[in-house]
Structure formats: structure tokens, C-alpha cells
Amino acid sequence: MDVPYDLNSYIRVLKLASTPTWDEFWQVSKIAGAGVLLIGFLGFIIFAIMNFIPGGV
Template sequence: MDVKLDLSSYVRVLKLASTPSWEEFSKISKIAGAGIILVGLLGFIIFAAMSFLPA
């Protein structure tokens, strides 16, 4: 494990990173929120189906 090489690659990635614009951030937030709601809805549907169907 070469710590110096690891640190230099971390610093290189941080230098390349930039903050997103407001438009890009809001678009990503909407897509992520829709995904979370979709997964929650799917889980609720499975829960409801398992509750109402006889064992």
C-alpha cells in the first residue's frame, strides 16, 4: 500500500471535481427523488399484497 501514491490520486480527483450548477443539481435531485419514491411505492405494493393474500 503506497500512501503517497494514494494521496496524490485523491488530490488529483479533488482538483478535477467541480460544484454543479443549480440546474444540474435540481435535475439530479428530481431524478433521485423519483427513484426513492418508486422504490418505496414498490415496497408498499409488495407489503400490501403479502398482507392481504392468505399465507
């Protein structure tokens, strides 16, 4: 592991990084929220199915 080379590449990435605009932030938030809701819904469906199966959880 070449520490000076790694450090320089990390600094270069940080210099290229920028704060997202409000529109970019809002779009990412909506997509992440939809993913959370989808995973929660799938978990609820699995839970409901397991409750209706005899001998389930």
C-alpha cells in the same frame, strides 16, 4: 498500498472536482427523488399483496 501515490491521486481528483450548477443539482435531485418514490411504491405494493394473502404478515 503506496500512500504517497494514493494521496496524490486523491488530490488530483479533488482539484478536478467542481461544484455543480443549479441545473445539474436539480436534475440529480429529481432523479434521486423519483428513485425514492419508486422504491417506496414497490414496498407498498408488496406490503398490500402480503396483507391480502391468507397467512401473510
